[in-house]
Amino acid sequence: MKAAVVVFPGSNCDRDLAVAFEQAGFDVSMVWHKDSALPEGVDIVGVPGGFSYGDYLRCGAIAAQSPICKAVIEHADRGGYALGVCNGFQILTETGVLPGALLRNAGLKYICRTVGLQVATSDSVFTQGYNAGDVIGVPIAHHDGNYFADADTVKALQDQDRVAFTYEENPNGSVADIAGILSENRRVLGMMPHPERAADEGHGGTDGTAMFRALAGMVTAA
């Protein structure tokens, strides 16, 4: 099993994400933003958190136009697996791989704390290690995590069971308490909370481990 983690200038969760993949049994390669191709045989791409390109213009906007993102989009279009966390979620919405956008938090403040996440569906490789309705503790650390999509898009996400996680107590104003969503083929997950920061005893919580373990058991190359 091979994972690739994309590194942009300003990424700061890339190594955490790589460690979480490694601990689950993946061979991980780091891929620089100027690269135009993913390594051969990559099963899943991780788009990490951070502040790619300084969050200039909009969070994720410049990263979405980078050479490696073209390869990530092609990978997703081929039916490949991808996980975008925090800034990675913002980047995946900017590329159009996932619908909607992330706005400034409704309370305007940067929020960094562990929140309760409800698993909204267990029907994906990312969430099959949980039961729908489970509440897990996962840290958030963002200023622009207020998920927005128009009413039709939100309804489609709900009707197609593509909301992966919702907040127990909405910290940032996200529409319908949405914390993470799946692509139409359920192989791309974008989420603001950081499962890779809840994947080791030293983190103070290991509720994210089940995601990486489940991924290791399921993904197949695209």
Place this chain on the structure above:
Amino acid sequence: MKARVHVMLKNGVLDPQGEAVRHALGALGFDKVEGVRQGKVIDLDLAEGATEADVTAMCEKLLANTVIESYSIEMA
């Protein structure tokens, strides 16, 4: 040749920064402010021959996220 692009959050998209500015103005005693929307202005220096269609393409591809933002272009 220059172009000025205005990027605003679409109507119906909550603008928490605009709201914060409205509250601050109210706190300063400006009690006739009923709403504030905050946006961006982007000035472009363009080479000869650039057209408004070029700037529109730039807005669609990068300068605005049309999921949440609208834009207008002034060519000068």
